[in-house]
Amino acid sequence: MVEKSITLIIVIASLLVVGCLNNSPEKELSESRNHRQDMRDLVQGISAYSKKIDPDFLIIPQNGHDILSMDTDAAAPPAMEYINAIDGVGQEDLFYGYTDDDSATSSSDSEGLMALLDLAEENSVQAIVTDYCFTESKMDDSYEKNSNKGYISFAADHRDLNNIPVHPQEAYNVNADDIVSLAEAKNFLYLLDPSGFDEKADYLEALKATDYDVLIIDAFFDPEMLSKEEVSSLKVKNNGGGRLVISYMSIGEAENYRYYWQDDWKVGSPDFLDKENKEWEGNYKIRYWEPEWQKIIYGQGTSYLDRLLDIGFDGVYLDIIEAFEYFENQ
Numbered sequence: 001m002v003e004k005s006i007t008l009i010i011v012i013a014s015l016l017v018v019g020c021l022n023n024s025p026e027k028e029l030s031e032s033r034n035h036r037q038d039m040r041d042l043v044q045g046i047s048a049y050s051k052k053i054d055p056d057f058l059i060i061p062q063n064g065h066d067i068l069s070m071d072t073d074a075a076a077p078p079a080m081e082y083i084n085a086i087d088g089v090g091q092e093d094l095f096y097g098y099t100d101d102d103s104a105t106s107s108s109d110s111e112g113l114m115a116l117l118d119l120a121e122e123n124s125v126q127a128i129v130t131d132y133c134f135t136e137s138k139m140d141d142s143y144e145k146n147s148n149k150g151y152i153s154f155a156a157d158h159r160d161l162n163n164i165p166v167h168p169q170e171a172y173n174v175n176a177d178d179i180v181s182l183a184e185a186k187n188f189l190y191l192l193d194p195s196g197f198d199e200k201a202d203y204l205e206a207l208k209a210t211d212y213d214v215l216i217i218d219a220f221f222d223p224e225m226l227s228k229e230e231v232s233s234l235k236v237k238n239n240g241g242g243r244l245v246i247s248y249m250s251i252g253e254a255e256n257y258r259y260y261w262q263d264d265w266k267v268g269s270p271d272f273l274d275k276e277n278k279e280w281e282g283n284y285k286i287r288y289w290e291p292e293w294q295k296i297i298y299g300q301g302t303s304y305l306d307r308l309l310d311i312g313f314d315g316v317y318l319d320i321i322e323a324f325e326y327f328e329n330q
Contacts, residue, residue, distance in 0.1 A: 035324035036067045038289040040082040042251060043318060046298050047085035050305060050316070058182060058246060058315025060128065062090035064322030065116040078119060088126040088182045090317060091117055094151075095142050097132030101159055104138075117151065126182040127151040128214075130190050132159050136167045143172045152182075152214075154190045162193035164206060171212045178242035179213045185244065188214035192248055194221055204230060211237045216317050219247040219308055223259065228311040235314075244314040249304055251297055252320025256282040260296050260304070285326055 043061055050057040068083060069076040094113050098105035105113075117127040129151045131142040139155035146153035153172070157165045173186035189212040197203035200221045207215060215234055219225055234245045254261065254273060267273055267284070272293040274285035286293055298305035308316060 033289065033327070035289075035327045039064070039252070039321060039324045040067050040079060042288055042294060042297075043321070044082060044085040045294070046251070046305060046316070046318070049298050050309060053309050056180075056314070057309065058087040058244070059085060059318070060088035060090050060182075060246065060315060061086060061318045061321045063092060063319075064252075064324065065089055065091065065113075065120070067321070067324070068116055068119050078123065080123075083120065083123045083125060086120075086125055087315065088128050089117060089120045090128045090130065091151075092130045093132060094129045094153075095131050095145050096138055096155075097159070101132045102134050102138060114149065117149075121150060124183075126185075128182070128188060129153040131155050133157070139165070139167055143168075147173070152185050152188055154188050156190060160193050161190050162196050164189065164191065164210060171210065174211050174239075175213070176211075176237070176239040176241040177213075179244055180242065182214070182244070185213040187212055188216060190216045192216075192218050194218065200224075200230075204233065207234055208236070209238050211239050211241070212243065213237070213241075214244045214246060216246045216248060219249075219311070219313065220259075223257065225259075225307065226311060231312045245312075246315045246317050247308045247313040248317045248319060249297070249308065250283070250319045252286060252288055252323030253277060253280075253283045254286050254293075256284070258304075285323065287327075288323055 043059065047059045050059065068079055068089070070079050071077075091113060093105055094110055094117075095105055096102065098109050117129075121127055127150070129142075129146050131139075131146075131153065133139055133142055133155055134157035139157070142155045143153055155165065157163070157167070171187040171189070175186060177184065179185050189207075189210060191207070194200075194203045194217075197206065203221060207217070217234075231245055235243055237243050254265075256265075265273055267275060270292060272287040272290035274287060277283040277285060288294070295303060297303055300306065305316065
């Protein structure tokens with residue numbers, strides 16, 4: 001009788017252990033959530049909120065374009081609710097930079113990315129490409145290839161995106177048109193790190209001296225946010241044409257140099273803060289579906305997006321869309 005009781009206790013204990021393992025946070029994280037749909041929902045929420053305030057406000061996610069379709073490839077049914085919520089798609093490394101800067105991206109990788117970009121374009125969503133190359137002939141080739149596909153592009157000669165390239169001397173397909181939509185744009189400048197400029201005035205003057213149709217910039221200049229007047233001053237090209245000014249905003253990682261970061265934050269506290277990105281010091285993976293993180297991003301009057309709307313940006317360039325891949329792999 002004693003032996004039977006011991007055996008029964010062991011069986012029950014084993015079942016309890018298995019049950020605990022099957023309900024571990026890691027398993028729940030990987031199996032009970034649709035991380036792709038969570039990211040779609042976040043972008044769609046940002047879009048709906050901003051367009052109520054400014055119907056012309058542009059929503060441009062960068063990378064992670066697998067979520068344009070309901071499965072893992074472009075042949076699957078398109079995610080139309082998501083597609084209808086965005087105005088552009090930003091893609092890095094399409095023709096140069098996928099494995100190394102100034103190296104051509106393999107044709108197979110390019111074709112896979114283009115299938116998704118073409119899906120977007122077929123649904124009136126403009127593709128915006130950043131290639132990373134510094135050899136002038138390769139920069140020229142990047143512009144030509146993207147133009148042939150109907151994508152607007154920027155050949156960045158520094159992956160840090162901290163300068164205005166000297167080549168080409170004029171923006172590709174330069175024009176003096178007034179640009180009021182992405183479809184009208186023929187070129188853009190992507191400059192996120194203004195640390196190479198000693199003074200904010202120098203930085204602003206350098207931007208104003210260009211003829212790019214679209215500026216994608218950070219809304220902050222170490223660590224002060226640009227003013228509404230400063231953003232407005234950037235909306236005129238040097239040649240007199242009007243242009244769009246778009247702000248970068250990361251929604252899939254938290255950055256410890258942003259205004260919202262608290263000194264006592266650490267991995268796991270607050271709950272939405274995950275591991276540090278080993279490739280980008282100071283950037284932390286985020287459980288982006290958590291309401292407390294989303295409140296930091298938009299909808300609270302003083303949220304990141306609200307601040308961008310208040311100072312007159314024409315749209316937002318959303319980064320780390322591919323964060324869903326990190327959580328799918330957990």
